[in-house]
Amino acid sequence: MTVTAVVGAQWGDEGKGRIVDYLAQDVGMVIRFQGGDNAGHTVVNEHGTFRLHLVPSGIFNPNTACIIGPGTVIHPPALLDEMTELATAGISLDNLWISERAHVVMPYHRMLDGLEESARGGAQIGTTKRGIGPAYADKAARAGIRMGDLRRPGYLADRIGLALPRINRTIAHFGGEEVELYGLARQAMGWGNALDGRIVDTTPMVRAALTEGRDVLLEGQLGIMRDIDWGTYPYVTSSNPIAGGGFAGAGLPPRAIERVVGVVKAYCTAVGAGPFPTELHDDVAEHLRGVGQEYGATTGRPRRCGWLDGVALPYAAWLNGFTGLAITKLDVLDGLPELKICVGYRIGDEIVRSVPDTYNMGRADPVYESWPGWREETRHCRRWNDLPQAARAYLDRISEIAATPLQYISVGPGREQLIVL
Ligand code: GDP
Ligand code: IMO
Ligand code: MG
Numbered sequence: 327m328t329v330t331a332v333v334g335a336q337w338g339d340e341g342k343g344r345i346v347d348y349l350a351q352d353v354g355m356v357i358r359f360q361g362g363d364n365a366g367h368t369v370v371n372e373h374g375t376f377r378l379h380l381v382p383s384g385i386f387n388p389n390t391a392c393i394i395g396p397g398t399v400i401h402p403p404a405l406l407d408e409m410t411e412l413a414t415a416g417i418s419l420d421n422l423w424i425s426e427r428a429h430v431v432m433p434y435h436r437m438l439d440g441l442e443e444s445a446r447g448g449a450q451i452g453t454t455k456r457g458i459g460p461a462y463a464d465k466a467a468r469a470g471i472r473m474g475d476l477r478r479p480g481y482l483a484d485r486i487g488l489a490l491p492r493i494n495r496t497i498a499h500f501g502g503e504e505v506e507l508y509g510l511a512r513q514a515m516g517w518g519n520a521l522d523g524r525i526v527d528t529t530p531m532v533r534a535a536l537t538e539g540r541d542v543l544l545e546g547q548l549g550i551m552r553d554i555d556w557g558t559y560p561y562v563t564s565s566n567p568i569a570g571g572g573f574a575g576a577g578l579p580p581r582a583i584e585r586v587v588g589v590v591k592a593y594c595t596a597v598g599a600g601p602f603p604t605e606l607h608d609d610v611a612e613h614l615r616g617v618g619q620e621y622g623a624t625t626g627r628p629r630r631c632g633w634l635d636g637v638a639l640p641y642a643a644w645l646n647g648f649t650g651l652a653i654t655k656l657d658v659l660d661g662l663p664e665l666k667i668c669v670g671y672r673i674g675d676e677i678v679r680s681v682p683d684t685y686n687m688g689r690a691d692p693v694y695e696s697w698p699g700w701r702e703e704t705r706h707c708r709r710w711n712d713l714p715q716a717a718r719a720y721l722d723r724i725s726e727i728a729a730t731p732l733q734y735i736s737v738g739p740g741r742e743q744l745i746v747l
Contacts, residue, residue, distance in 0.1 A: 329542045329578065330585040331569040332652075334549025335642040335728075337596035338567075339622070339629065340589040341654030341736060343367025346383035346545045348734075348741055349587075354540030355391045356384030357532070359575030360565035361547030362399040362431055362461065363408075364454040366623025371741040374415055377623045380405045381412065381422060382545050388418045391535070393528050396427035397565065397575020399461040400473060401436065402517035424521060425528040425577075426474030430514070432486075434493050434505050435460040441500040451561055452598030454624050462564035464489065473525045476518030483511040529577050536582060544572040544583070550642045551596070558684045561600025569646040587733060588648035590639065590724065592656045595629040597622045601687040604632035604668045618658040633666040633694065636727045641681040643728040650733030653721060656713075657737045662699040665720055667727070668692040697723065705738045710745060 332349065334340045347369040350356050358365075363379035370376075373386055380400060382392040394400060409419055435457030442460070443450050453459060464470040469489045475482045487507055494504045518525070535542050548567040551557045556568060565571065569586045573579065593614055596602045606614075611631045614620060620629035642648070659665060670677045671690035681687065700714035707713050713721075713735070725732045735745040 328584050329536070329544065329582045330587060331544040331546065331572045331583050331646075332587045332589060333546035333569050333646055334567060335588040335590045335639060335646070335648070335651075336549045336594055336635070337551045337602065338548040339366070339595055339597065340549060340591045341652070342546055342589045343369050343378055343383040344654065344736060344739060345587065345589050345652045345734060346543055347371055347386060348744055349543055350384030350387050350390050352541065353384065353387075353390055353543050355393065355532070355535045355542045356382040356545055357393040357395045357542065357576040358382050358398055358545050358547065359395045359572045360397045360567060361563065362456055362458050363401055363404040364456045364458045364563065364624060365547040367545075368623050368739065370739040373417060376412070376415070379408055379624065381408055384543065384545075385412060385417055385419070385422065388421060390421060391531060392422050393531065393576075394422075394424045394428060395528065395576045396425040397571065398425070399429045399431050399458060399465070400424065401431035401457060402476070402514075402521060404456075406517070406520055422524060423528055423531065424473055424525045426472065426525050428473045429461055429465045430471040430473060430476065431457040431461040432471060432514075433510070434497065435464070437502055438493070438496060441497070441502050445500060450599060456624070459564045471514070473521075476514055477522065477525060479511075479515055482514055482518070483507070486511050486514065532577055536578065544569075544576050546572070550645065551638060552598075556645060558600040558687060561598060561684070585649045586647050587650050587652050588643060588646055588728065588730065589652045589654060590728070591654050592634065592659055592720075592724075593618075594632045594635050595620050597625070597627055597629050601684060601690070602630055602632060603637075603671055603687065603690045603692045604635045605630050606632045610662065613662060614658060618655055633668055633692070634724065635692075636667045636669045636724075637671055637679060638681055639724070639728050643730050648728060648730040651725060651728055651730050652734035652736065653724060653732065654736040656717060656721070656735055657703070657705045659699065659717075659720075660703050660705075661701060665697040665699050666694040667697065667723065669695050669727070705743060707737050708745060710735075710747060713745070
């Protein structure tokens, strides 16, 4: 039995979905442990191209139980749409389960996400406007609605009724349209009916998987630099995407996690505001965005692009406890004459080699080392020795900086475009 967490080492969109899709071919269970439909996990395999938001990326293996875990927040209409899309493509949903403890992203959470962002003016976070922050805020305030409540009509109406006066005061403050209890309660019961049979106590399932020695994957959403505690606060999401978030969010004991795969894009991208020291605004940024198709899978926003951040990477490796690295999008670097890796931040007169707090990170100028590029195409490479020597040297340097062995090298979006070491 092995429990493996697959987590983002950067600012999100590292290719977690792609790695989970590959690994899920041989595992008994995949659990999403945090986040909601702010995620956009792209999977390209023999069934087609899919952008998953809530459904775990193991869904293409009918023998894998896919659990949307207790630590997630779920907008039921978004989940139902996603399920319809998958079913239409012929993907079985028989093994999809939703924790009764997961919180509901209510329509008013989405409304508030938009209203609060507008009110921030020039200090916008650049959220996905999926209601993630307001839903987690209500969870912490003990005013949330949980997925299990959708199947308990009287209790559901009571819970919504308790939450609404405060929600409506806030909406009124922003000049939005107030929400009416009975319409909303009826709508929410409809979601409960539509998802009936899938909303369960997932704890016995997870426990049985571990006891029976089945392999389990924890699928992270976003990356450490957007973690609410360890990222560039306040330019973060409202949950813990680091592996440590996996215990509470999936519901398993800490010692159960044996492997942590850190997914690292061969360069860096970020969507949304906040410090991003290696960001580029030149021809290289155009190359990365164009060749790497760096546009958000959820919002379509162009992603900010830059060189690999070798200060953030060892921080991610240590805090997550990486046991192996999955480097993705190596092929996007093909043809660049020179590559750079940031190995320090210059802040005032000092050179810092550990991740500072957000204020200082916003003042950091990257200190780079240079590596030679390669002209050859890597997308057809399937073994380490097929890679150009310069690419191997670049990858070895990433491994050295992270003090973590390389395990997977991805050279294209397709399931088979992977070098396994
Ligand atoms: P996630 O949110 O971490 O799952 O990552 P996204 O799916 O949002 O972003 C990764 C994007 O890169 C997707 O469009 C993938 O299809 C694509 N991708 C993943 N790995 C590779 C790779 O090795 N090479 C190329 N060219 N594209 C890749
Ligand atoms: P995956 O799982 C990239 C970013 C938003 C914003 C911040 C907070 O595909 O890697 P939120 O809507 O969570 O309150 O937004 O986090 N963000 C993402 N960026 N990929 C994602 O998911 C993201 N989910 C949220 O752009 O900066
Ligand atoms: Mg994504």
